Amino acid sequence: MPVPILMPALSPTMEEGTLAKWMVKVGDQVGPGDVLCEIETDKATMEVEAVDEGTIGKLIFDEGAEGVKVNAPIAVLLEDGEDERALEGFDAGSGGPAPKADAPSAEDEAEPEEKPKTKPQARAAEAANDDDEDDGDDEPDLPKGAETANMTLREALRDAMSEEMEREEMVFLMGEEVAEYQGAYKVSQGLLEKFGPRRVIDTPITEHGFAGIGVGAAFGGLKPIVEFMTFNFAMQAIDQIINSAAKTLYMSGGQMGCPIVFRGPNGAASRVGAQHSQDYAAWYASVPGLKVIAPYDAMSAKALLKAAIRDPNPVIFLENEVLYGRTWDVATDPDFTLPIGKAKVIRKGKDVTLVGYSIAVAKALEAADKLAEEGIEAEVIDLRSVRPLDTATVVKSVRKTNRCVTVEEAWPTCGIGAELSARIMEEAFDWLDAPVKRVSGVDVPMPYAANLEKLALPQSDHIVAAAKAVCYSE
Amino acid sequence: MARTPQTRTRKAPAKSAARSTAKSAPPKVEASKEELLELYREMLLIRRFEEKAGQMYGMGLIGGFCHLYIGQEAVVVGIQAALSSNDKVITSYRDHGHMLACGMESNGVMAELTGRAGGYSRGKGGSMHMFSRQKNFYGGHGIVGAQVPLGTGLAFAEKYKGSDSLSVAYFGDGSANQGQVYEAFNMAALWKLPVIYVIENNQYAMGTSVARSSAQPELAKRGESFGIPGVQVDGMDVLAVKAAADEAVAYVRSGKGPMILEMKTYRYRGHSMSDPAKYRSKEEVNKMRAERDPIERVRLNLLDKLGATEDELKAIDKDVKAIVSEAAEFAQNSPEPDESELLTDILIEA
Ligand SMILES: Cc1ncc(C[n+]2csc(CCOP(=O)(O)OP(=O)(O)O)c2C)c(N)n1
């Protein structure tokens, strides 16, 4: 029986690619490990190797064929003793090039992509139109007429660093694979070329060491940006972050400032298991002497990263890998920053307040859409920073809606939701019509299995259910 | 007074394994045809298993990170051949080969890769996190360098219990730069713990070559200041690995303390499945595969020197292929873990 050779995926999220080059032709004898062809996506070129042995009976796609779907047969292998006649009537299966129209916009297959469902930008603009008593938390972020460009979160973060490095020579970037590899998640793409190896520095895999060197350099007058490949690995360095970076100003009676940014992806990616899927927001948020930012959209991420780099204090900047490839309209003005510690009402509503940070905001917005269909108007707050935590904005909203659901991907115990509940109880107890509900990750290490991982993470349906529960509408 | 252990280098130090090992006189190792056939079989099983895993990743059956061991097979097969069944083994996320070499079942390993109930961690660990107490395989660790103190702790436990077992901690060239590695080295030497540190120097840590990350690129020397002897070995030659491991096992088991084996090896594939590997040339990879392949080397040795026949080797190929196909089948048909598994195994009921 001829064996079809299928188009492989380079990552869990790749849907199609280009068949760049055939390394074999019909009639060639191949064995396991022989390179058959090169396939290409916009990020990577990979070789496809044979797994079985046999003779190439047919090449289904020409060189250069674009939009070849993952798992579509690309060639047919004849087994020992077969010749072309075996191909007659043999159906390798379907899967031709995809129509151009639904080519995925994902520009990085290394991580799961979901298409943005809501445009916070548009919402901010809407919100700005109905002007009830406001003290800024739901004003549009951008001044009227400000120029924006549509870009990915990844590009926005890179631009923030690039602009700040241009602005201030003491700013430099250090971390694993940030320079020559262009960043493990391509966030620092192009920075080495632009600023050279003096300011964009590859480190060995030594988090505790280079975090300490970063803190020392900050004591010495530089402004380091230290990238952790992911925050899971910052646990190697957490002693330097807390004992050295966060506490020294206090211990020195105010002499020793530490202007440093620790940044990188935080929280669950996709199917990477327990040691690579933790959300550390609450950990760092509990430490006096740190500022902690966990943005959702690219516009605020860029403005806040710039603010973090300019800040004279140690700042933890928590990104989210799943969001890197999504696009938003982002301010191009290099002087535009946003204040650290200020939350934002990104969708107005009167019935219930949904409050979260980072990717949880996406899920809250999704839930708000679903709730709207059922006649419940949810107000959505993007915390943006978790330390300082903008209690005022949350309390103001809760005093209006009288109900609150907190959302986070992290574990529930001692989480941001727990902290918010306590503060709401302290400051808005008399306005509450129902106890605050927390939606969070399940209290277990992250499982690998696809079905269990889905169960372990909060989904928009959980938020919907919690919102209805506090509205007593079910 | 104890003899001062020192680092020995078996060959002229050089930048790449391609040059450094080619010139080295391989240590004299006698292996019978039967022994070599067995080593061949084990290496081939790992190779075919990994190729299949790569294919299944491409089909979307395996998720997340998946780090293949293709090219490095001689290291784990040679080392394991020198161990006794009670010796403990621990390694990083690049662990599929180690598990197979420890005698774990292909079915259970592959089913863990697909995240199914039939996997060694019942689908909860994934490619990077598998364990078998029964086979003395202690994982499968995702944090670079963490397994080095852990493996040292396994050795501590053996010494404490008065057993004569030892532990082997495998780690990469990149991991060799983590601080905790040196904290562990110090205590292992101080307390004369029975641990063999196997540095799998495949020359790259993701996209960073040893030359770009290490002030002392001869990793066998990394224990010198602690008095830990180190040997550099051609990790593409399973018999050289086995010979070095035999010596290390004898040294460590006799109570002299830890030892370092630096294995000069090479990974053919990217760091993980989504690594475009732009940091090295195709020529470099192709040359390595063509000239230094550990399996091909043994195959030729068997055919040319030990009188094995093509048919004998074909029979092994066929066997191995059948095992891997069955594992792939099993891994696809095993059900996903039951949803109740989400909340189990967090603490032991006390
Ligand atoms: C503490 C920590 N930092 C960073 C990473 C990300 N990471 C995973 S593997 C790897 C490279 C390790 O290279 P090496 O030790 O040479 O092992 P190899 O992959 O070559 O087997 C890095 C940086 C990690 N898993 N843990």
Ligand SMILES: [Mg+2]
């Ligand atoms: Mg390596």
